[in-house]
Structures are given as C-alpha cells and as structure tokens.
Amino acid sequence: MIVRPWTLSRLRPVSPTHGGRAVEPGTVLAARVDRWSRARPLLVDGLLAGVMWLVFGVSSLLGGLPGLVVGTLTVLPLALRRRWPAALLVWSAAIFVVQLVVLPIPLPANIGQAFVIYTVAAHVPSLLVRWSALGAGLAGSLVAGFRWSTEPDRTRNALVIAAFLALSAGLIWLIGNIVRGRETNLRALSEAYARLDENTRQRERFLAQQERVAAAREIHDIVAHSLTVVIVQADGAEYAAGHAQPWDRAQARTVLATIARTARTALTEVRGVIDVLRDPESADDPDGPPVGLTDLGQLVAAVRSAGLPVEVHVDPAAFDRTPAAVGFVVLRVVRESLTNVLKHAGAHAVARVAVERTPRAVEVSVEDDGVGHPVCGPAGTAGHGLDGMRERLRAVDGTLTAGPRPDGGFGVRATIPLAVRGGRR
Template sequence: MDRRHAIYEWFRINRFKVDLTATVILLLLFGPVYLLAGRPFLFVLSCGLLLPLAWRRTRPVPAAAVVVLVCLVQWAAGAEPVAGQIAVPLIIYATAAYGPVWASRTVLLLGILGGVMLTTREYAGSAESGILGLTIGALYTVLIWMLVLVSWTLGDLTRVRRLQLQALEDRTRRLEIEQQQERQLAAADERSHIAREMHDIVAHSLSVIITQADGARYAAAAKPELATEALATIAATGRDSLSEMRRLLGVLRNDDDSPTRPQPRLADLDELLLGFRAATLQVAFEEQGVPRRAMPAGAELTAYRTIQEALTNVIKHGGPTAKASVTLAWQGRGLQVDVVDDGRGAAADPPAAGGGNGLRGMGERIALYDGSLSAGPEQGGGFRVSAFIPYSEA
C-alpha cells in the first residue's frame, strides 16, 4: 500500500514528465502514418494538435489556445479530421480540471461551436441533401457535443475533487499550527504554574527558616536546648522543601520515571499549620459546616496555597507577637476561606523590590475557579485575607 502511495505521489508531483512521455507516445503512434502515406500537411496538423498535450496540466490555457488555433487552421484549409484530433477532448478535460473557471467555460463553448462548424462544413457541400443530409449532420453534431460534454464534466468533477483535497490539506495544516500554538500556551501555563508553586514553597519555607534561625541565635546563649530544637526545625523544613521542589521540577523532565506534581489538599492543612506553629506563630483553626459535594482537586490546592501564603505573610509582616486564625466555612455555593491576624500588617513594612507577587498569584489562582479574593488591613489593626471558591470550575 505504501509503494502504491509513493508511485501516486511521484505521478502527482512530476506532472510535466508524465504528460511529456504520454505526448511522445501519441506522436509516435499518430504522426508517422501520414508521412508514410505521403501527406505531410496532415502530419503537421496531427503533431500540432498533440504537442500541446505535454503542457495540458502545467499550462492548460496556452495549451488549449494552441489546439484551438490548429483546429481553426484545419477548418479554414478544409482538411479532413486527423488522428491527432484525440487531443481535443483531452485538452477540454485538462482545462476544465486544472485551468481557471473562465477558461473552462470558454473551451466548453468552443467545443460546442466547433462541432457545429465541423458538421456544417462536411455536409453543406456534400452530395447528401434534404432530410437525410440534415439528419446525418445533426446526428454527428450531437455525438460531438456529447463527447465535449463528457470530457468537460469529467474535468469539472476532477476540479471539484482537487479543490476539496486542497481544502482538507489546508485545514490539516491549520490544525497542526493550532495544535502547536496550544502546546506552546500549555507550556507557558505550566511554567507560570511552576513559578507560582515555587514561590509558595520557597516563601513559606524561608520564612520558617528565618524565624527559627533568629530564635536560635537569641536562645543559643541562654537556653541551648531551644537552639537545638530550632535548628532541628530548620533542618526538617529545609529537607521537606527540597523534596517538594524536586517533585515539582520533575514535571519539566520528559522521562516516564518523573514523579507527578505535588497536589496538597485541604486534608493536609493540619501538617501545614503544625509547621507554622513550630515557627512560633500561634494559629487557631476552625471549620464550619460540611461540604455539599467534593471540590475539584485544583480548587482544594488553591485554597491550601491561599492559606499558606496568608500565614507566610503574617510571619513576614505581622511581628513577633502576631496571632492568626484560619476559618473554613462551607456554604451552599462553595468554600469561604478567612485568614485574620492581629499583627501590624504588611503596610508597616517597606515594600520590597518585585513584592506583591504572593497576593497577585493568589488572585490569579482563585480567578481560575470563578472565585473572588479580598485582602486588606482590619480596623483596629491586623490584616484579613478572604477568599471564596465555588464548587464548580470555570
């Protein structure tokens, strides 16, 4: 099957070579007989009709023009039909199949007109007269018209099929381009997702490590056992963060052994809160109501990261004595997440270069699920982060 397809492709690509070979064969079949019969003029006419067939698909309009011109010379000279006249239906077919629309319609009209001109000349001055002569002339005219119409119809059907195949090829090409663009967009979205994940992991872990390191430095002289505990917390946090980052960056590899992306769920909140409490942040947790149905894994990840980012900001900006509370309220439409602290808030610290990515990333995550986010200082001090995530995805 592949070999047949390769042969077909070669014939389709090398049109001129195929048509030239066929033309040479026809010339050898229908040309020399007139030279052997001592009729050179008919030899020239036959060759003049057959030669344009070599360009019938690559240059259909000039080839058709040459055939029409030779036919007019033949009619004007009163020469009899020759074997090369087989080129007429072939050129009509080729023009209808591969030429422009106006040329296709023109050769159809010329073919019909040529049939009338040929039979009129043949039978107008013949011995046949009366009704018999008219009947024979009309019969030959109808036969010529049928040959012309069949040739033109087959060519037009070939044109329609060729245009359909071309449209399918163009559509396939567009689909390939669209798929490539979709892959590029997916890769860009994956990079953005990884950047947000790494920001959450690094910001949380470094905040814990910095807090523990500061506590260990101050407690090293007075209470060495506290310093030892702080260093153990730093080591454990660093190992956990490194392991999570390795799993996260594993999605950038192409091998099948790469681990999947870490997907924390709301069930992992206890472990998250223990990490913050180990970093000396007092966190209260409350869950109200029950979920009406399960939330998508991505929505739970978004809620998890929102709480993680909000508590990380408390450690960064709330001050050493800040306390925080986390409330999960299951409502009829979705999940309400509130993280409130009594610290001094982010406004008390000067903004760092490139800061604000945490809240911006939170908003982007929540917007993917048709949720809403509000964050700002509380009256009387402190800071509140409120997010609502509906059950259904966007």
C-alpha cells in the first residue's frame, strides 16, 4: 500500500480582472500612455515646451520684440522642468521680474509661470522649495496686479487682478501637491508590491525546499527499510546455502519470494513519491486513504519474514476514526523503529510494538532486548532515521523519545496528537 507522504502548498495566480470586472480597453491605453510618458520625461517636456512656444510664445509678439523675447525665455526652459525644477523656479521668477520692468501688459507666455509652480509642487520633495514657489506666485500676483492695472479705478482693478492671479496660483500649487502625494503613495505601493513579490518568491523557494526534504525523507524511509529486509534475507540465504545440510529448496523459495516482494513494494512506493513530485495535484487530498490495523499487520509480517520476532500489542481503537495523517505517522514510526532493530539490535533480539490510544493522542512504543547499539551509519556517524522521525512528528505537533533502555536494548516512544494541523501529512 502507498500512502502519499505530504500535501504540496500551491500559490494561486491572481486574476487579471479588477474586482471581478474586466479592465476597460481605454484604461489599458491610458496606462500605456502614462508608462510611456514617465519613461521619456525629457522628450515629453520638450514637446510640451515646443507646442507652448508655438501657441503662447509666438503670440507674445503683441508686446513687440521684447514680448517675443520674454515669451521665448519663459516657455522654452519648460523642456527641463522635471530635471531641474528648483533652478527653473529661480529662472522663471527672474524673467517675470524683467517682464514687469520692461512691459506694462501681461503676455500669453505667462502661462509658463503656472507650469513652473505646478512642477515644483508636484516634483520637488523639499517643503521649503515648495513653499517658496507658492510665496513667489502670491508675491508676483500682487505686484503684477498693480503693474497691469489701469485707470480710472486703478487700486480696485489692481486688487481684483491680484486676487484672481493669487487664487489661480494657489489652486495650481495645491493640485501639484495632490499629484505629488499620489506619486508618493504609488511609489510606496510599488515598493510594497516588490517586497511582497520577493516574500512570495522566498516562500515558494522555502516550500520547494520543504518538498525536497520531505521527498528525501520518504525515499530514505522506504529504501532503508526495504534494503534492510533484503540484506537480512540475503545474508540468511547465503549462510544457509553454505552451511545447511541438506539445502532446503522450500526455504530458499521463501527467502527469494520475500526479497522480490520487498523490492517490488519499495519500487512501487518510490514511484509513488516521484509521481507526487511530477504531479502535485495528485497530493492535494489532505485526508487520503485511511491507515489501519491491516497496514500495520502487513508491515510486521514483512519484518517477521526477515527473521526478527516481533510482539505486537495494539489497542483495537487505535485506528478507529483516527485521521489518516495520524495513522500514517504511526505506521512510519513503527517501520523506521523496526528497521533500526533489524540493523542494530544484533542476533536473537526480540522487538515489542505497542500502540495505545488516549483521549487526545496515539502513543507508539517500539522496544527491543538486543545489544542496544547507538543508531549509527557505516562510518560511525549518526544515522538519519531518528531525525526523520522527529521531523515527521514535529509536522503534526508530536514528540519523540528514543535511547538505550536501562536493562539493555533500545526504545522509541512517540506521541501523536489526534488534532493534526489541517490534516496535512
């Protein structure tokens, strides 16, 4: 029997619709134009300055040649308005002062001062510079009101003109600040999305690493158990072939059948793990097939066929309405523990398996009366069996206690809570 070892977490792609509604084609076009213009600020500002000169600069000829010169010097520098907004503010104020001295009338090119105020308010982060732009606009409005006022009611006309210009400058400055706040919010959102995207990629890498570790642990459990059974059977057969008189063909057939059955089972389970890696959708069932007494009995029978006596004491209710994840962990703990007994307990050892159910957990105990070797690999390094059991139990909030017994042998005790987080295995 194959039990899928884990459930893969999947990140679902975000729908391209906004709020369940399809994006309007006009909105997409506007977004493309906005991105294009932001990517080419000098080109856009140069085109704007050229068009404004053709419309407002040339029409400033109504002030004569001085009007054309002042209009040109006011409008054409707008091509650099987003590159050097503060310097443009100083330049525009100086040209406006020259205009007030040379010409007694307003010019169409004076609309350039409005663009300068807007640009400074929208694109300069310094609060002092932005307030300076507003102050220059209000001061220029007051002076221009008196400069451009006419008789008979000169003072009244000057105040009306100054109030109109000041109100216009204030509104333009306010709009620029609103746009700057919007841009600041968009940049903050863009940075937040970038961090979220990076966190998402890190989470995907972490999940992929978890999946690789889970697959490696599962394959280790399968191969270690199966090869241990095969080695024990092969060693026994080799000894019997060399020393038993006469050679028992029936016994040899049993040994070979056990080896073949164990190898086929291991191959099938490894293929199951690989299939899950290739097709994650096949592991999306959080519950999976139930694990019960039959599976435990088959496992114990396979170990007994390898020559290890195993005493089993199982609470009949141990697997009754038990989550599949809990039953799976119980099965894996018993299998890994018995594999360690086969590998390290020595000859003539007897293993005892006990599975009991409490109101809140299933408790598993696997002990042997062998020589009690530490669980080590070929080079004397610690093996991965106990670490794998601990990781598997940690995933379901379980605990593991393992070590030599006072009267000899080795013991493993695991506690698996019945309330598994999300039923994940």
